[in-house]
Amino acid sequence: MPLMGKTIGERKPDYFTMTIKRQDGPDGESYYERFRIPYEPNMNVISALMQIRLNPVTMDGDQTTSPSWDAACLEEVCGSCSMRVNGRPCQACTQLIDELEEPVMLEPFSRFPVVRDLVIDRSRMFQALKRVTAWNPLDGTYDLGEGPQVSQEDQQEMYKYASCITCGCCMEACPQVSEDAPFIGAAALGQAYLFNLQPNGKKKQNDRLEALMGPGGVGDCGNAQNCVRVCPKEIPLTDAIAALGRQLTWYSVKSFFRR
Numbered sequence: 347m348p349l350m351g352k353t354i355g356e357r358k359p360d361y362f363t364m365t366i367k368r369q370d371g372p373d374g375e376s377y378y379e380r381f382r383i384p385y386e387p388n389m390n391v392i393s394a395l396m397q398i399r400l401n402p403v404t405m406d407g408d409q410t411t412s413p414s415w416d417a418a419c420l421e422e423v424c425g426s427c428s429m430r431v432n433g434r435p436c437q438a439c440t441q442l443i444d445e446l447e448e449p450v451m452l453e454p455f456s457r458f459p460v461v462r463d464l465v466i467d468r469s470r471m472f473q474a475l476k477r478v479t480a481w482n483p484l485d486g487t488y489d490l491g492e493g494p495q496v497s498q499e500d501q502q503e504m505y506k507y508a509s510c511i512t513c514g515c516c517m518e519a520c521p522q523v524s525e526d527a528p529f530i531g532a533a534a535l536g537q538a539y540l541f542n543l544q545p546n547g548k549k550k551q552n553d554r555l556e557a558l559m560g561p562g563g564v565g566d567c568g569n570a571q572n573c574v575r576v577c578p579k580e581i582p583l584t585d586a587i588a589a590l591g592r593q594l595t596w597y598s599v600k601s602f603f604r605r
């Protein structure tokens with residue numbers, strides 16, 4: 347139960363409680379363990395996990411193993427520390443304990459296979475990037491000369507989408523995404539839109555649109571907007587999805603008359 351609706355930062359307790367959903371391996375049963383962690387101002391979720399690693403003893407006094415989690419950059423750049431914190435998908439390295447209500451609950455993402463404890467397998471995101479050719483193909487490493495001019499407005503528009511860190515928060519929050527559903531997800535759609543904007547990327551625009559026409563493509567988005575609410579980079583994903591929808595309509599009309 348939240349303690350009087352106050353955040354941990356407002357209460358500044360000596361200790362706070364953290365419950366972690368654990369799983370020993372991909373096929374293991376999940377279980378929960380509770381820990382009592384000494385509070386420090388400005389600590390993030392990763393530093394709380396490191397406190398448990400120093401002394402992996404549950405609140406019941408049982409010795410246990412240190413929970414596993416993923417992290418690399420610790421500055422919201424690599425996207426590897428994604429987890430649900432008090433039910434919300436976020437990056438553990440930038441989620442401050444001070445902003446949370448107690449008890450703190452950490453869970454792995456539910457839309458991705460669990461590798462162990464809080465570590466998930468985000469391969470489906472990288473497969474989705476492959477499906478939409480989220481890169482500019484080059485046919486060699488020789489000097490290609492000057493690149494095409496890009497206006498300031500287009501650079502600013504592209505920059506929003508280029509900040510994606512493939513964290514998967516948008517996928518975790520999306521009601522259309524599940525381990526079995528074919529929907530490609532908002533992140534890959536944002537990247538398809540980004541590469542369709544680029545002068546060099548436009549060469550593969552038709553391939554991207556073809557890849558997004560069928561099941562699992564743009565049409566599977568239900569416009570619930572959850573993706574935008576949880577994206578740590580505040581990427582306007584639904585704008586990209588709407589723009590791709592318009593591109594797909596034009597592409598379908600042109601394809602019809604080309605027959």
Ligand code: SF4
Nearest residue numbers: 520567568570571573
């Ligand atoms: S708008 Fe809704 S359905 Fe579409 S990708 Fe975002 S969360 Fe999913």
Ligand code: SF4
Nearest residue numbers: 510511513514516577
């Ligand atoms: S679009 Fe946002 S939430 Fe989705 S993977 Fe990229 S950074 Fe994460």
Ligand code: FES
Nearest residue numbers: 418420422425439
């Ligand atoms: S550790 Fe890289 S985003 Fe959190």
